[in-house]
Amino acid sequence: MALFDLPLDELHAYRSRSVEPEDFDAFWSATLDEARTHDLDARFERCAGLGLVTVEVYDVTFAGFGGHPVKGWFVIPAGTTEPLPVVVEFIGYGGGRSLPHTHLLWASAGMAHFVMDTRGQGSGWAPGDTSDPVGSGPSLPGFMTQGIEDPATYYYRRVITDAVRAVEAARSHPLADASRTAAIGASQGGGLALAVGGLVPDLVAVAPDVPFLCDFPRATRMTDRKPYREIGDYLKTHRGRAEQTDRTLAYFDGVHFAARGRAPALFSVALEDLTCPPSTVFAAFNAYAHSDKEIEVYDFNDHEGGGPFQHAVQLTRLPRLLKA
Numbered sequence: 001m002a003l004f005d006l007p008l009d010e011l012h013a014y015r016s017r018s019v020e021p022e023d024f025d026a027f028w029s030a031t032l033d034e035a036r037t038h039d040l041d042a043r044f045e046r047c048a049g050l051g052l053v054t055v056e057v058y059d060v061t062f063a064g065f066g067g068h069p070v071k072g073w074f075v076i077p078a079g080t081t082e083p084l085p086v087v088v089e090f091i092g093y094g095g096g097r098s099l100p101h102t103h104l105l106w107a108s109a110g111m112a113h114f115v116m117d118t119r120g121q122g123s124g125w126a127p128g129d130t131s132d133p134v135g136s137g138p139s140l141p142g143f144m145t146q147g148i149e150d151p152a153t154y155y156y157r158r159v160i161t162d163a164v165r166a167v168e169a170a171r172s173h174p175l176a177d178a179s180r181t182a183a184i185g186a187s188q189g190g191g192l193a194l195a196v197g198g199l200v201p202d203l204v205a206v207a208p209d210v211p212f213l214c215d216f217p218r219a220t221r222m223t224d225r226k227p228y229r230e231i232g233d234y235l236k237t238h239r240g241r242a243e244q245t246d247r248t249l250a251y252f253d254g255v256h257f258a259a260r261g262r263a264p265a266l267f268s269v270a271l272e273d274l275t276c277p278p279s280t281v282f283a284a285f286n287a288y289a290h291s292d293k294e295i296e297v298y299d300f301n302d303h304e305g306g307g308p309f310q311h312a313v314q315l316t317r318l319p320r321l322l323k324a
Contacts, residue, residue: 016283038067062169064162085322090185090192096128114170198257214254
């Protein structure tokens with residue numbers, strides 16, 4: 001796929017037309033206040049018999065939105081006795097937390113690594129263990145339209161709340177240094193990292209890699225690739241609901257979370273990305289509030305983005321912030 005979006009110089013200047021709801025902050029404050037009425041109840045159970053000798057793995061359960069149980073992994077270097085910087089990672093669309101041996105990178109770099117399972121997902125490309133007990137109105141297969149009739153019922157209200165609670169759960173472990181916490185993720189995980197960066201005031205770094213869930217008004221009208229196309233297909237059937245759908249999605253747009261970003265950020269973007277068009281990523285990057293922000297550009301890549309090359313960049317830049 002050749003370049004299909006704006007030229008790079010125009011991408012650096014692009015601004016989203018997404019309209020921020022007047023009660024955006026009140027909506028999220030009330031949502032998180034309600035979630036915190038439930039005991040976090042973070043439980044870390046040591047896993048044995050995995051055949052891993054350089055790391056220790058804990059099977060985690062904590063209370064997310066509505067007090068619902070959410071799973072995760074907590075991975076630390078073997079023999080850790082002092083609190084470590086914490087990297088909290090969120091997963092791409094359709095995937096689950098998978099198996100512990102797929103999460104060795106950050107512990108190998110001397111960090112504590114918390115991986116949040118995504119409610120209701122985990123059957124697309126990596127297995128998961130967290131159900132979503134909340135129903136919704138008519139929706140297409142997938143998650144982009146579940147409860148989209150109203151911000152209060154939208155699927156990502158639950159997932160973003162889970163993500164904030166995941167940071168709280170990760171920080172509750174005695175071997176986690178809560179003062180040195182970063183949020184990372186690719187695609188959907190990058191969108192969740194951006195949301196957490198806008199809702200958790202004291203992170204030291206955010207690393208959204210080819211982030212999804214950004215600039216909905218452009219993304220849903222520009223690409224015919226799923227997951228964004230789920231919304232277009234929904235509107236093809238439910239004619240006349242585009243305005244209400246845009247209003248709902250505005251509460252979950254990474255552009256508005258980025259405008260509240262209070263930690264240094266390392267983004268990445270791929271210029272041939274049909275899943276998350278580059279202009280939607282730049283919309284979030286250009287809106288990002290903290291002055292210390294960088295974006296890695298992968299000119300000839302689709303949604304795989306930088307892949308291991310971006311991991312290498314993260315490994316050289318995030319520890320500087322986490323170990324400060």
